[in-house]
Amino acid sequence: MNELLELRNVSVSYGGRPALDSVNLSIAHGAQVAVVGPNGAGKSTLFKALVGLLPLRSGQILIHGRPAAEYSDPVAYVPQREEVDWRFPVTVADVVAMGRYGRRRWLKRLSDADRELVLKSLERLGIANLARRPIGELSGGQQQRVFLARALAQEPHVLLLDEPFTGVDIATRKATLELLSGLRARSVTVLVSTHDLDLAAGRFDEVVLLNGRLISAGPPREVFTHEHLQAAFGGQMVVVDGKAIVVDQCCGGHGPVGGVDSCRCDTCEPPDGGGGEIR
C-alpha cells in the first residue's frame, strides 16, 4: 500500500486529560477517510495533532515516512466554524487569499497566478459572487464554503475537515460533497470527521472509528460491525430485529460540556438526523 500518512502509537492529551491513546493508523495516498465516533471520542484531537496544534504525548506522525514536522507540503485544516473572529474586517476574497500565504511566501506579494487560484477556488464552491462581501454578513453555510475555498487555494496534499456536515444548509452540504468528488480526481488525501454514519458508509473509501482509542479502521463494511459499534457507541446503539441502529447525534446530551468534541446545540440536526442504520 502506498502510505501517505502513518500514526505510530500516538497518544495526545487535551486540557490535561488523555484524549487519544496509542493510535496506530495508516492512510493511503489519495484515500478519502471518514473519522467517526461519539462526542469526545477524539476526532478533533486527532486533526489538531495532525496539523501540529497539539503536542504528542508519545508516538510519531509520519508523512511519506518522514516526521510530519519536517514536512513542508501543505496540510490544510478546516476547523469547526466557531473558531474565528467573524467581526474582523475582511472580505470573502481576503480570507480565501490567505490560502496562498504560507511558508517562505510571507514577504512576497501575491502573484497573478495566486489571484487566479483564489478566483477558481471561489468558483468551485459557488461563492464567486460573494467575493467582495464582508465575512460577517454571510450565512453559516456560506461562511463554511469560504473556509473550504481557502483550504482548496492552499493546494494541500492532505485536507482535514472537522465536521463539515454539522448544522449546514443543503446547498453547502452539496457543495462540500462535490468538492470531495473533485479532490478524488486530484488524489488529495482527505480526512473528514462526521456524525453522519450513512454518509461515512456510502461516500468514503475508509472509516476510522474512534472512542478515545482506535476501535477499528478500514473499508466501511469491515469497520461497521456490531462488535465495533458496540465498543464505540455503547448505550447509543440499539438492536432491532437483528439490525443495529446507532443514534449518533450531535447533542445526545452525553457530550462532555466544553469537551474535546463539544458541538453547539443550536446548530444540531434533529435527533434522528445523524442516525445511521447498519445491516
Add this chain to the structure above:
Amino acid sequence: MTWLTEPFALGFMQKALVASFIVGVVCAVIGCYIVLRSMAFLGDALAHAILPGVAIAYLVGANLLAGALIAGLVVAVGISFVTRAGTVREDTAIGIFFAAALALGVVLISTMRTYAVDLTHVLFGNVLGVTAGDLWISGGLALVVLASIVLLYKQLLVISFDPIMGQTLGLHTHALRTGLFLMLAATIVVSLKTVGVALVAAMLVTPPAAAYLLTHRLPVMMVVAALIGAVSAVAGLYASYYLDVASGGATVLVATAIFVLVFVFAPRRGVLWRLRR
C-alpha cells in the same frame, strides 16, 4: 485664510504640528490591531507603565523619551513572558505589571521636589515643548512601527483573524504578539509629549473604532483611521492655539466627536441607518 497659517509662523508651533501629525497617524494605524484584538486595556496599561522609565530618566538627567522607551519595552516583554507561562491570564498579567510599574513611577517621582509641572506634562502632554531631538526620536520610531506593520501585514492579519491557521502555517504566534506589544510600546513613547500617557489610549482606540464602522477591509480601515487621527491631532493643536486649552485634551475631544458623528451617521452601520430599516 491667515488664521490657518498664522500659528505656524512660530518655530515651536511648527514642531508641534509635525509631532501631532506623527502621533495621529501612528497611533491610529497600530490602534487598528488594538481594537480588533481587544487589546485596549493593554494599550492603557503600557502607557502608564512607562512612568517609572520617565522618572528614572528625569532623575539621572537622561532623555525622557529614551527612559520611556526602555520601560515600555521591559513591560511589554514582561507581560508577554508571564502570559506565555499559561498560569496567569493575560488581563491579570497586564493588571499586575501595570499597577506595579505605575506604583514604582509614583514612588520615584515623589522623591523629587519640583516634579509637579513635569508630571503633568508626562500625564497630559506638552506639545509646545517638543524639541528637535524629540522630533527625530519620534519620527524614527514612527517609521520603524509603520514599516513593521506593512512588512508583517500578512502575518499579523492571519494571527489576528484566525490564529489556528497561523499556527498550522508555521507562524510563531507568540513572537508576533510580542512584536506587536513592542510596536505598541514604541508608539506610546512617540505620543508621550503630544497627548501624554493618560490620554494616549484614546488616540489608539477612538480613530480605529470610527474607521471600523466605515469599511470592511483592514487596509482601508488603517488608512481611514490614520486620516481621522491626523485630522484630530492637527485640529486639536489649532483649538489649543486659539482657545488656549490643553492640546492633548482638545485632540482627544476632536477624535471623540468624529467617532460620535460616524456612530450616528455611518452608512449601513450607523444608528440612523439602522433606524431607517
